[in-house]
Amino acid sequence: MTKVESEFEGVHLLKGNFAAAYAARAARVQVVTAFPITPQTLIVEKISDLVDSGKMNCEFIRMESEHSVMAALVGASIAGARTYTGTSGQGLLYMAEPVHWAAGTRLPMVMSIASRGIAPPWNIWADFSDVMSQRDSGWLIQLNSTHQEIYDSVLMGYKITEDPEVMLPLMAAYGGFILSHTSKPVDMPPQSEIDSFLPEIPEKGWDHIFLDADRPMMHGALVMPGDFYQEFRMKIHLAQLRAKEKIKVVTKEFKEKFGRDYGNGLFYEYKTSDAEYIMINYGEIAKQMELTIDTLRNEGYNVGMINLRTYRPFPSEELIEKVKHAKILGVVDRATAFGSPTGGPVSSDVRAALQTSSETRNLSIIPFINGLGGRDVFPEEQREQFEILFHVLDKGEYPKNKDLMHATYWTGTIDRRST
């Protein structure tokens, strides 16, 4: 036992939040701004520890609110720094105004989100309604299913966001507590390999925006309606669409270098190639759904799943290609979009996207909502979701004895008749 183990390399048991913090360190981030909010707090606590003990070299700034966290990060990023922070739920909502500023300024930062339910009533457990609320902010939004993916997404994140063709910030979300506070083995590559994977941080700042006395530039200007406002918005949308290709390329490079496979980066498939019943799911309950798929396959059902990794940009064409052979589709949301066509954010998007192709236009799509506010989603409930698909396809009707609201099934709901 003479070999000195490095805390930062090799396989270690890590809480999801620590995986995020260690990845930020491995990415050599230069500025971290921090404000504590459960269940994210362990990220910035860990970074604070690492900086204090000299194990991480970055400017760590404690702020007075999440709004200030993002405002300061915008400043640091404009100055050309590689920047990182984390937040959750209510903190992300409070941060919303400068969140939009970061995307509008085209700043390549990465933020980890330990997702939690939106209050009231107070809730601190897994629910992706917080990130979904920033759907239209211009940020790239990814959803993680495993501890390893939390780590890897931060590393890949910088390579995606700092690409001159993209230059948009990225938030990578994972279930609060269910991933943030649980530990699993996480494999951390040697620093030299990470260094050679990531782009170099440009010494004189980003190409389009900088703080440099030799190159004076005006920041935060007003544009009149006849000026470039509309064109700036178009460029953000175009950059989002370009990011799809960049995500694919980076995910492929990552697999070649580190051996870990995240599909095309936009989503990964589980037994979909011959599946008649396909579920679209995301987060850790998607990983867990693989168990139910194995069980149902053993029973002779042709079921499969698409685990959605990237919510923005939304992988419309890629999705159409993968589900066009299915007979029926389910979409599971651990989030709400009140008053939307389905009540769930991803299911509304899937419906809109599949409308654009004649090959998928007539596909039945059954939306599900489950696990809100961290409620356990057991395999029985995931099986029930598939059984609803079987019922709809075989009988041509919606099963009635469930919590069905406007054609969306809310599964795992407390039985009101018995309480």
Next chain:
Amino acid sequence: MTNAVQTKNDLINVTIHGRGGQGAITASNLLCECAFRAGFKDVLDIPKIGAERRGAPIQGFVRLSRVNEIKMYTGVRNADYTLVFDYTLLDIPSVVSSLSGIVLVNAPEFVNLDCIDPNLDVWIVDATGISMNNGLLIAGFPILNTLILGAFAKMTGMYSLDIIKDVYKARFGKNWEKNYIAAEQAYKSVKKVGRKI
């Protein structure tokens, strides 16, 4: 869940009942460390964290897998092993009804455990007594988790005392030895309780 010691199974599920401040959450993490070092392929600790305070009943869960990736992220039902950090938790009906598999209770010998389903194997260890005898206190409260993991090692054969030593050295710095000595005493004194069926 009918067989006794189930250490040959691929997936092993553990439920830990404790009180806030007794270190049950840390125990779930340390148990994962021990099992991982003992060669388990995948481990997952699942603390049920909420707004708990010192003394309130809390739960933690552990899933250990020898071969396959662990994909279950929910809490554990029907555990293969249940650890009870404090026998007074057995006054709570929901704790008693959730006991399953092989049960390890921190209790002195005189405690009556008749409330536990007679079909369950029960082991006891006087972790509180050992902890107090070793002066293993934090803010006046006896440390329990590091001892109970010693008892669990004996009960299951899942990992050795040497592994406990390595994990405590890595985790507790200069305090590893006190914790290890107490864990060793718990290892030696844990025993199966005769049940009347």
